[in-house]
Amino acid sequence: MKSFEKLTEREVLALAISLEEEDERVYADFAEGLRENFPASAAVCEGMRKEESEHRRRLIELYQEKFGDHIPLIRRQDVRGFVQRTPVWLVRPLGLDTVRKQASAIEYETRGFYEKAAVRSQDASIRQLFDDLANEERHHEERADALEKEKLTAGVKAEEDEANRRLFVLQIVQPGLAGLMDGSVSTLAPVFAAALATRSSWAAFLVGLAASVGAGISMGFAEALSDDGSLTGRGHPWVRGLVCGAMTALGGIGHTLPFLIHDFRYAMGLAILVVLVELATITWIRHRYMDTPVPSAALQVGLGGALVFVTGILVWELVSQDDVSALGSETLKPELGYRVEIRGQLRS
Numbered sequence: 001m002k003s004f005e006k007l008t009e010r011e012v013l014a015l016a017i018s019l020e021e022e023d024e025r026v027y028a029d030f031a032e033g034l035r036e037n038f039p040a041s042a043a044v045c046e047g048m049r050k051e052e053s054e055h056r057r058r059l060i061e062l063y064q065e066k067f068g069d070h071i072p073l074i075r076r077q078d079v080r081g082f083v084q085r086t087p088v089w090l091v092r093p094l095g096l097d098t099v100r101k102q103a104s105a106i107e108y109e110t111r112g113f114y115e116k117a118a119v120r121s122q123d124a125s126i127r128q129l130f131d132d133l134a135n136e137e138r139h140h141e142e143r144a145d146a147l148e149k150e151k152l153t154a155g156v157k158a159e160e161d162e163a164n165r166r167l168f169v170l171q172i173v174q175p176g177l178a179g180l181m182d183g184s185v186s187t188l189a190p191v192f193a194a195a196l197a198t199r200s201s202w203a204a205f206l207v208g209l210a211a212s213v214g215a216g217i218s219m220g221f222a223e224a225l226s227d228d229g230s231l232t233g234r235g236h237p238w239v240r241g242l243v244c245g246a247m248t249a250l251g252g253i254g255h256t257l258p259f260l261i262h263d264f265r266y267a268m269g270l271a272i273l274v275v276l277v278e279l280a281t282i283t284w285i286r287h288r289y290m291d292t293p294v295p296s297a298a299l300q301v302g303l304g305g306a307l308v309f310v311t312g313i314l315v316w317e318l319v320s321q322d323d324v325s326a327l328g329s330e331t332l333k334p335e336l337g338y339r340v341e342i343r344g345q346l347r348s
Helices: 009-034 039-067 096-120 124-138 140-151 154-186 188-198 201-224 237-254 264-290 294-317 321-325
Strands: none
Touching: 009 039, 009 096, 009 124, 039 096, 039 124, 096 124, 154 188, 154 201, 154 237, 154 264, 154 294, 188 201, 188 264, 188 294, 201 237, 201 264, 237 264, 264 294
């Protein structure tokens, strides 16, 4: 790998050609990736591709005039100092915000390259071309804005923004919401049943942690294997699975963490408060992204949480005190060294 300062003028010109060719192909991939869901923005990227193609043509003409037909292969990865690009143009479906951020980074980096190349160039015609291209790259953002105004009318832009929102809901919000609801609601029964049965914060924490992690893994795999997203437009299956699994575990761990408090009464009170916050958060997400009325969302979420909570209590209520008392005051001694004493009491 060579440093930029050690490149000859011939190599700098060859590198410029390579950079413009790469940028042209990136914009072509952007246009292709946006064409299905955002046709107007795809047209903007196609216009930028043509700009880069024209830059490359001018560079090749000057190179042939100065150094002949053979252009040595020098790429960005062969020269020290270039930032490694993340190949976001290969991601499908392609997001508008991702394209805009990457396009801005491309123009900024290319402009900096031409400015440095012009400063160290000894040939007047090469320096002039580099200066011209640096100025054009500086105005590319204005050109992109002009193309956007030309192609993206108010109505079209609103349609594309709505399509972008729908994709976000399909690919992130829906799997995340499913996971959060499952983790927050389904773990209520085992966590609070264990807490009321043992009167031990540590025992309740371990049950909640195991239930949350297990549910996260299960929900993550279930979501990832449900469909590959090619027909539904729901995005990459493993991304959905990761989002769903993480939110499931988070939903369960949220009301499990309070049981790290040694005092059982304080831990139980704080855990109940966290559950209420979780259910309120789920209600807000359903209202914000799923267009569910707040009263309806609150009723659905609250009813589900209450049913699971009551189920956990009823399970332990159905266990006779005689059965529990038969265990006596047996003390369990797991490897971690903590002690959980079953007293045979279901309620204080």
